[in-house]
Amino acid sequence: MTQRSSRKIIHIDMDAFYASVEQRDDPSLRGQPVVVGGTPEGRGVVAAASYEARAFGIRSALPMRTALRLCPHVIRVATDFDRYREVSRGIHEIFHEHTDLVEPVSLDEAYLDVTWNKQEIPFGHRVARVIKRDIRQRLQLTASAGVAPSKFVAKIASDLEKPDGLVTIMPHQIRSFLDPLPVAKIPGVGKVTGERLQAIGIDTIAQLAAASVSDLERQFGRRGQYLHLRAQGIDNEPVAPISEPKQLSSETTFATDIFDEDQMRYAVQDLAQDVAGRLRRRSLRGRVVTLKARYPDFETVTRSLTGGLYLDSAPPVFDIALELLRRTDARRRGVRLLGVAVSGFADDDRAAQLDLFDMEQKG
Ligand SMILES: [Mg+2]
Structure with a gap:
């Protein structure tokens, strides 16, 4: 099917999200180089870096030890996913004032199709401006937005003028832009x-x-x-809102491809912990553990294992995910993304969680 009239897609990406939430909530961190992530002793990696920290060359996915070497006075804060999820819910409330066609990519990133929007605002960039304003006023955070007729052009555009950017690409500008x-x-x-x-x-x-x-x-x-x-600028991928969660998953994309096995293991451990924590908060237990690995050439594989027991704690999820990681080519080829999911929920849990909106659930 060809798309004749052009769509209005917004890609929204929060600026240095975890670090910005920490700086917002603790005034002593404002204006300071801040990194969010695990301890250097525990071989933690940087989950987010404030713009002040980025000035020292610190980036997401760097080992925490390296971050400290680049900037010895950097302030490290432990991740607090519950709080980031809470903020993310507030952001999504703002999105849904404009459209229900919202496709979350992660806690701080989403695609919105505003071709038709609830407030009948005629231009995509105007919708984006209202969303950015509301995020700033209600949540004291900044977001960058890209507006374009397709998801992929919108995504490239949102990255161009970070932080607090807004870049609109009209259909006739796509080729000269790309x-x-x-x-x-x-x-x-x-x-x-x-x-x-x-x-x-x-x-x-x-x-x-x-x-x-x-x-x-x-x-x-x-x-x-x-x-x-x-x-050619052609991308007809629809914005696909998530429906009822069939699994809980967590994944992480590395800023640079990872070849170190220990680093992979620590990442899988973090992911298992995150998923298990959410399972317990929702009183869910799952029997199927899935590991997802994306190699540097972008080939993506998943490996699953159905266990005999229903799980809701990190150690067994981690053990199984690690075993599944060994069944991939990750060690040989390296990875740019790792994900862990738990599905196959026990029947009695299932009904209870149907109306829970899990914004990180993504296939
Ligand atoms: Mg972001």
Whole structure:
């Protein structure tokens, strides 16, 4: 089906979300380099860095030890996911004043389809401005937004003027907007694909758009067509709101590909803890543990195991997830994303949690 009239998609991404929430709630942290994450002794990694910390080169997914080396006076704060989830619910309330077509990507990031919107605001960028204003006024936080006819262009746009950015790309501007950008801006183009494209002389999206589909298909198989379409600015992926949760999951994308096995293990441990904590808060127990791994070339695999027992605590979820990790090629190929999910809820738990909105539940 072709999309004739253009859609109005907003991609909203909170600025340095966890760190901003911490700075908002503790005035002594404002204006300071702040990192959120585990202890350096426990081999913690940076989950979020304030803009003041970023000035020292600190980024998400860096080992906490490295962050301390880059900025010895950086202030470390432990993560408080309950509070971030609470703030996230407030953000989603604002979204839903405009549309119910909201697709959460993570606690601090979502796509909204506002082609038709509840307040009948005619322009996407005006909706985005109202949302940004309300987030600032009601939650004292800033968000960056990208507005475009497709999800992928909106996502690229939201990143351009961070923090507190608002970038709108009209349909006729898509090509001139995309053309000069490096191919790595296309979601799914990681280091490996980027290097392979470079090897055949393709650095920019314009060059990718000019390449022949058959050449790309020869090089990249089915993904060749995807790459070619995106380079033309074509993306008809709908904004897909989540429905009833069938699983609880948590995943983390690393800023740089991870090859270190210990680092993978610590990440899986964090994820297992997060999922287990939420299971218990919802009085849910699940029997199926799933591990998701995305390799540097963006191939994504999942491995699942159904246990005999219903689980709601971190250690067994961690053990199973770790076993599943060993059944992937993660150690050999490295990973850019890891996720842990628990599903197969006990029947009597299931009814109780049907109306619970789990904004992190994502396939
Ligand atoms: Mg963000």
